[in-house]
Structures are given as structure tokens and as C-alpha cells.
Amino acid sequence: MSTADAVAVGVAEAPRRAHMSIWWRFRRHRLALFGFVVLGVFAFMAVAAPIVAVQDAFEVDLKNIKAAPTFSHVLGTDAAGRDLWARLVYASRVSLAVGLVAALIASAIGTVVGVVSGYAGGWVDNLLMRITELVMTLPTFFLLIVAASLFGRSVINIMLIIGLLGWTGKARLVRGQVLSIKELDYVTAARAIGAGARRISIVHIFPGTVPYVVVSATLTVGGAILSEAGLSFLGLGVQFTTPTWGNLMNAAQSLYVLKHQPWVWLPPGLAIGMTVLSVNFVGDGLRDALDPRTKID
Amino acid sequence: MSNYMIRRLLVAIPLLLAITIMTFTFINLAPGDPVDALIDPEFFVAGAGDALRARMGLDKPVHVRYLIWLREMLTGNFGYSYQFGVPVLSMIKDRMIPTLELTVVSLVAATVFGTALGVVQALRQYSIFDYSLSVGALFGISIPAFFFALLVLYVFVAVLGWFPSYGMQNYAERFDSWWPKFIDHAHHLILPASVVAVESLAGNMRYARTAMLEVMRSDYVRTAQAKGLSQWIVITRHAFRNALLPLVTVTTLRLPSLIGGIIIIEQMFAWPGMGQLSITAVGNRDYTVLMGLAFFTAVLVLGANLLADLLYAVADPRIRVDEQG
Numbered sequence: 068m069s070t071a072d073a074v075a076v077g078v079a080e081a082p083r084r085a086h087m088s089i090w091w092r093f094r095r096h097r098l099a100l101f102g103f104v105v106l107g108v109f110a111f112m113a114v115a116a117p118i119v120a121v122q123d124a125f126e127v128d129l130k131n132i133k134a135a136p137t138f139s140h141v142l143g144t145d146a147a148g149r150d151l152w153a154r155l156v157y158a159s160r161v162s163l164a165v166g167l168v169a170a171l172i173a174s175a176i177g178t179v180v181g182v183v184s185g186y187a188g189g190w191v192d193n194l195l196m197r198i199t200e201l202v203m204t205l206p207t208f209f210l211l212i213v214a215a216s217l218f219g220r221s222v223i224n225i226m227l228i229i230g231l232l233g234w235t236g237k238a239r240l241v242r243g244q245v246l247s248i249k250e251l252d253y254v255t256a257a258r259a260i261g262a263g264a265r266r267i268s269i270v271h272i273f274p275g276t277v278p279y280v281v282v283s284a285t286l287t288v289g290g291a292i293l294s295e296a297g298l299s300f301l302g303l304g305v306q307f308t309t310p311t312w313g314n315l316m317n318a319a320q321s322l323y324v325l326k327h328q329p330w331v332w333l334p335p336g337l338a339i340g341m342t343v344l345s346v347n348f349v350g351d352g353l354r355d356a357l358d359p360r361t362k363i364d
Numbered sequence: 365m366s367n368y369m370i371r372r373l374l375v376a377i378p379l380l381l382a383i384t385i386m387t388f389t390f391i392n393l394a395p396g397d398p399v400d401a402l403i404d405p406e407f408f409v410a411g412a413g414d415a416l417r418a419r420m421g422l423d424k425p426v427h428v429r430y431l432i433w434l435r436e437m438l439t440g441n442f443g444y445s446y447q448f449g450v451p452v453l454s455m456i457k458d459r460m461i462p463t464l465e466l467t468v469v470s471l472v473a474a475t476v477f478g479t480a481l482g483v484v485q486a487l488r489q490y491s492i493f494d495y496s497l498s499v500g501a502l503f504g505i506s507i508p509a510f511f512f513a514l515l516v517l518y519v520f521v522a523v524l525g526w527f528p529s530y531g532m533q534n535y536a537e538r539f540d541s542w543w544p545k546f547i548d549h550a551h552h553l554i555l556p557a558s559v560v561a562v563e564s565l566a567g568n569m570r571y572a573r574t575a576m577l578e579v580m581r582s583d584y585v586r587t588a589q590a591k592g593l594s595q596w597i598v599i600t601r602h603a604f605r606n607a608l609l610p611l612v613t614v615t616t617l618r619l620p621s622l623i624g625g626i627i628i629i630e631q632m633f634a635w636p637g638m639g640q641l642s643i644t645a646v647g648n649r650d651y652t653v654l655m656g657l658a659f660f661t662a663v664l665v666l667g668a669n670l671l672a673d674l675l676y677a678v679a680d681p682r683i684r685v686d687e688q689g
Contacts, residue, residue, distance in 0.1 A: 098499075201382055203617070204669070206661045208624025209642055210390070213654060216646045217391065293508050297628050300510050301643065319514050320632070322529060326522035336511035344506035351502075 092356035099352020102345035109342055113159045122150040136330050143330045145318065155334055158310040162292055162339070165226050165311070166346075169291035172230025174237055174284040178276065181241025186249060186268045196242070203235045211294060212303050220306045229294050237283050241276045248275040278357035282350055289346035296339050312339050372673065376666045380659070384437075385430065387658040391651055392426045400649065420446070433655060442659070443652035447645075452656040456638065460660065462532055463637035466626055467664075470557045471615070474564035479611060481565075482572025483604065489577065497569065504566025510628050513559045517632070520555060527555050530634035556633040560626055564618060571614050575607040582606075609676065616672035620665050 093099055112119050127149060136143045143151050184195040214228045248254065249272065257271050292312075298304030299313025300320075307314055312335040319325045319332035399416050417423050421432065436443065442452035485494045521529040532552045533545075579585060580603055588602045589595075627639030634640070638657055645653040 201379060201386075204379065204620060204662065204665050205383065205386075206620050206624050206658075206665060208621065208627055209658065209661055210387075211624075212627065212642065212646050213387075213390065217649075289506065296508050297510055297625075300508075301628060301631060303643070303646070316511070316514070322517075322522070325514060325518055329518065332514055336508070336514065340503075340507045340511060343508070344502060347502055347506050 089356050093352050096352035096355055098348040099356075102348030102352070105341055105345040106349065109159055109163065109338070109345075112156055113163050116156050116160055119156050122153045125149065133328065143328070145315075145331065151315070151331065151334070154310040154315060155312075155338065158312045158315055158335065159338065161222060161305060161309055161311040162295060162313070163342070165222065165229070165295045165305075166288045166292035166342075168226040169229035169233065169295075170284050170287040172227065173233035173287050173291070174280055175234075176231070177234035177237025177283075178241050178273070178280050180234065180238040182245055182268050182273055182276065184238065185242040185245025186264065186272060192242075195238070199235050199238050202232070205232070207232050208294070208297070211298060212301070215298055216303050220304060222305055222309065225295055225298065225305055229291050233287060233291065233294075237280065237287070240279055240283055244276045244279055245272055248272050282354045282357065285346060285350040285353060289343040289350070292339060292343055292346070312336075369670075372670055376670070379666060380662055383662040384434070384655070384659055387655060388430045388433065389426065391654055392429070437659070442656045445645075445650055445653050447648040447650045447653075452652050455641065455653060456656050456660055459636060459638045459641045462635055463623075463626065463630070463639060464664075466553070466557060466560060466630070466635060466637060467623065469553065470560035471564065471622065473557065474561040474568055475611070475615060477561075478565040478568025479572045479608070482569040483576050483599075483607070485569065485573045486576035486580065487599070494573075498573075501566040501569045504562050504569075509559060509563055509625050510632060512562060513556075513629060513632050516555055516559055528552055532635055556629050556635055560622070560629050563625065564615075564622060567614065567618065568611060571611055572607065575610045576603065579603045579607045612672055612676050616669055619668050623661060623664060 093103075128144065133144060145151055145154065180195055180199065184192045184199075210232060211228060215225060218224050218228070245268075254267060254271050257267050262271070295304055295311065296313035296316070299311050300316050302317050302320075304313055305311050307317075315335040316332045318328075324331055399413050399420070399422065414423070421429065424432075433443070440453070442456070444451055445455060448455075481497060485497050488494050517529060520526050528551065533549055585598060585603050588598045593602075626637070627642060629635070630637045630639035631643050638661065641653065642657050644650075645657065
């Protein structure tokens with residue numbers, strides 16, 4: 068085959084191959100695959116909660132208060148006699164949703180700020196980056212506590228607050244990428260044929276930042292789940308009536324529960340740890356799979 | 365050098381102002397105020413709330429209140445706690461030292477151990493040691509700090525009974541000399557400090573490993589090896605110093621979240637610091653205390669950033685600080 072043929076074949080097949088190779092490379096990352104499967108299990112648990120839970124998560128059973136695990140209540144019951152396994156399952160809905168939505172909000176803001184800042188340059192860049200630095204120096208968890216308890220503790224509020232405080236890292240990352248993509252020849256070519264700033268930044272520059280945004284957004288899901296859990300554990304997150312993993316662990320603030328009823332706080336803690344660990348594995352795997360420079364095996 | 369410092373300090377002032385403005389607006393945008401937290405609705409007399417609000421100055425518009433706060437703050441008056449009637453400054457002064465102590469001890473532990481382990485990992489890349497520590501580091505950043513704290517409390521306090529579960533001193537005991545008092549204090553400090561340290565330690569380890577791997581592949585390290593220097597000298601003098609640079613930056617970036625994470629740990633171990641105070645203040649809607657806390661937390665973070673810049677200059681001789689100033 069001549070060089071010209073090889074180039075022609077390469078060009079024709081490039082998109083499909085690139086697509087295939089990302090999945091192939093991701094699959095070779097065993098921990099990432101493991102994380103992917105674990106997340107799948109948790110996602111199924113959340114979606115099919117009414118089936119997986121078996122029992123009602125809100126039904127109060129006054130004859131069975133603070134019961135140890137038995138055959139009918141596999142993880143025991145809480146102070147109101149509600150089945151803890153059912154609550155754990157329903158909690159995965161809220162905890163996962165908060166993580167996902169908060170990460171989406173943070174990534175959306177971060178990407179827009181980063182692309183605008185990197186492409187516009189000049190005073191716009193300067194202003195946006197100073198604001199980013201300002202938000203970065205804010206003691207985030209302190210503000211989370213203040214905001215969550217002052218603005219009300221609905222699930223939506225918690226999502227918004229975590230998302231609104233978590234975009235800074237992404238803004239800087241995207242801006243850096245935009246600055247380097249901006250200098251590439253195809254962008255100059257687009258400008259030369261008369262494309263406007265909006266078209267160039269949306270059609271030509273934004274797609275180049277997508278892999279980085281995807282990796283960073285994945286890792287943010289883990290961070291957001293941790294933030295929600297921390298807030299709820301302190302009793303300052305989502306209101307108590309809604310089960311979340313953090314809320315379930317709140318009971319362990321009492322030394323008695325901590326010492327004598329580990330089945331109350333251990334399972335939700337493990338669920339949070341497993342989820343965040345899996346998210347981090349998947350994030351690492353995606354980073355390696357999307358970056359053609361890293362060698363796999 | 366001093367020029368540079370002065371310039372950095374001047375830049376920090378608008379940043380500090382911006383932070384106080386943001387917190388102030390934030391607090392005042394929220395529904396409810398300290399009067400709601402003070403008045404018992406059962407004994408509510410019509411108009412009593414408004415009278416109280418007027419006495420506290422809460423009837424004035426937000427920007428006027430902020431300017432009053434700013435004016436008083438500049439003279440060193442941070443106001444009085446709505447809940448306890450005590451000067452905010454003295455409340456925070458009592459809480460600052462325990463928080464600083466917890467922060468500094470855990471930060472130093474995390475930096476020293478994290479860097480050392482990461483460097484050894486890089487030097488033994490792909491060994492079992494490297495692999496298990498990498499997985500361990502992922503666990504470290506994935507397990508929520510408060511869950512780790514619960515596990516530690518369960519094992520070392522509830523089951524083994526090796527450590528006290530709360531406070532920073534055995535308040536029931538009187539100590540004759542400083543040594544047993546110091547030991548008792550350290551005994552209380554170990555658990556919370558380790559819990560705070562773990563997360564940063566794992567992060568440091570990852571960065572130290574990457575940075576060290578990168579540096580070991582660079583030309584000047586190869587040159588040093590080619591010159592026939594011993595591996596030890598190459599690692600300590602040539603490689604390690606350069607690998608340190610990104611660590612300084614990473615540590616600085618992580619400071620706000622470290623200080624945030626300490627809030628949970630202080631609450632769990634009843635460590636009487638600023639974090640514990642902020643949880644109480646939020647519950648009571650104690651605006652003045654919250655403003656004071658926001659201000660001093662920001663001062664802590666900005667001060668640490670300044671310190672990191674200086675460290676950076678020490679670690680990297682290419683940065684001639686006095687030339688920039």
C-alpha cells in the first residue's frame with residue numbers, strides 16, 4: 068500500500084476508530100471497568116428502588132424500634148422502626164441525583180466561563196479569572212453550611228449550592244485548553260474564512276475541551292456526593308424526612324449508636340465510599356482512555 | 365523581597381473586602397434573621413420583633429448595615445454575638461488557636477508522609493509497594509472523612525478504648541507540670557489530626573509520585589547520573605527539589621477545602637475550634653459571629669497563600685522574588 072493510500076484509509080476510518088478505541092482503551096483499565104460495574108449496580112438500585120427495597124422505606128413499625136438485623140429487616144430498623152435496608156436503597160436515589168446534578172451545574176458554569184475567558188482574552192479574561200480566584204479562596208464547606216441552613220434544606224437547594232461553589236477548577240482547566248486550541252491551524256483557518264467569534268468558540272473550540280470536561284465532571288460527581296453526605300451527616304444537609312446516605316449516618320453522632328449499632332452507620336458509609344471510589348476509578352480510566360498519549364499495557 | 369511582600373499584601377485587601385461583601389449579602393439574602401431565632405413564638409407579643417430588630421439595627425437597609433460593619437471592623441470591633449452577648453473578637457480568639465493547631469499538625473503530617481511515600485513509590489514504579497499505595501490513595505480520597513472518623517472512633521475509642529473521644533484536654537484532671545499536660549493534650553490530638561491528614565496525605569502522595577516520575581526522566585537528572593553522582597545525591601539534590609514545586613501549589617489550592625473539612629472533624633471530636641463555633645452560629649443565626657468567622661477564615665486562607673508564595677520562591681531559585689517587586 069502506498070503512503071497516499073494509507074493516509075486516505077486512515078482519514079476515512081478515523082472517526083469510527085477513535086470512537087471504538089476509547090471504549091477499547093477504557094475496557095483495558097480493569098479498575099475503571101470495575102467502577103463502571105459498581106456504579107451500574109447502584110444506578111439500578113436507585114432506579115428500581117421500589118422493587119429492590121422490598122419493604123416500605125417510610126412505614127413506621129413501632130413494635131420494632133432500633134432492632135438489630137433480623138430475617139425480615141436485613142439491616143435492622145431505625146429509631147422510628149423504619150426498615151434500614153429500604154431506607155438505604157431509597158437514599159441512593161437522592162445521593163446519586165445530588166451528585167449528578169451538582170456536577171452538571173458545576174461543569175456547565177465552569178465550561179462557559181472557561182471558554183469565554185480563554186477565547187475572549189483581554190479584560191474579560193482578566194475579570195473572569197479574578198472572580199474565579201476569589202471563589203477558589205472561599206472556604207467552601209463553611210459557605211455550604213451557611214447557605215444550606217439559611218436558604219432551606221430542600222434537595223434542589225443542596226444541588227444548587229454544591230454546584231454553584233464547585234466550578235472554579237473546571238473554569239481554569241477549560242481556559243487552559245482553549246488557550247492552546249486557539250493557536251491551532253484549523254482555528255486560524257476558520258477565522259480566515261470569516262467565521263465569527265461565537266461560531267468559532269462553539270463549533271471549533273468547545274468540542275476540543277470536551278474530553279477534559281468529561282473527566283473533570285466525572286470526578287466532580289464524587290466530590291459532590293461527599294459534600295452532600297458531609298452536610299447531611301452534620302444534620303445540615305437535606306431535611307431528615309428524605310433518606311440520603313449522609314442522613315442515615317447522622318444517627319451515629321451518638322456514641323451509643325456508634326458503639327452498639329454499627330449496622331446503622333456502616334452500610335451507608337460503605338455505600339458512599341464504594342460509589343465515590345468507583346467514580347474515581349471511572350474518572351481515571353476515562354482520562355487514560357481519552358488521552359492518546361498514555362500507553363495502556 | 366519586602367517590596368514583593370507589600371505588593372502581595374495590597375492585593376489581598378480587595379480580595380478580603382470582596383469576601384466580606386459576598387458573605388454579608390449571602391447571609392442577609394436568606395430568609396429569617398437572628399430575631400426569629402431569639403423569640404419564642406409562644407410568648408410572642410405583637411411588635412416585639414420589630415422593636416428588637418430596630419434595637420439591633422436590623423431595620424436598616426443591607427448596604428448601610430455592611431458599611432457600619434466595615435467601619436467598626438476597621439477599628440477592631442467585630443460586634444457582639446446576638447446569642448451570647450460576648451464580643452465576637454474574643455470568641456474567635458479563643459477558637460483560633462485550637463483550629464490552627466489542628467490544621468498545622470495535620471498539614472505537616474500529610475505533607476511529610478505523603479511526599480515521602482510518593483517519592484518512594486516513584487522510585488519503585490510498578491512494584492507491589494507502588495501499586496498498593498496507589499490503590500490506598502484512591503481509597504483515601506474516596507472515603508468520606510466523617511466515615512473514616514466514625515471507623516476510627518469505633519475501633520480506637522469504643523472497642524479498644526485507647527484514646528479519649530472528645531475535647532482537647534482531660535478537663536477533670538489537674539496537671540502539676542507541663543509535661544503530663546502536654547502528653548494528655550497530644551493524646552487528644554492524635555485521632556482528629558490523623559483523620560484530617562488522611563485525605564490530604566493521599567492527594568499529596570499522588571502528586572509527589574507523578575512529579576517525581578516526571579523529574580526522574582528529565583535531562584538534568586540524566587546528566588547528573590552520567591556524571592557519576594551517587595543515586596542518593598541525584599535523588600535528594602537534583603530530583604526531589606524540583607519535584608517539590610507542584611506540591612507547594614497543590615497544597616495551597618487544597619487549603620480552603622482542608623479548613624472546610626476540619627469543620628466536620630471538630631464537631632465530631634468536640635474540638636473547641638472555629639469549625640465547631642460556625643456550626644453553633646449557623647444554628648442560632650448569629651450573623652455577627654458568622655461574619656467574624658468568614659473574615660478570619662479568609663484571613664487564614666490568604667495568609668497561607670502568601671506563605672506558599674514565599675515557600676515557592678525558596679524552593680525554586682529561578683523565581684527571583686525581589687526582581688518582580
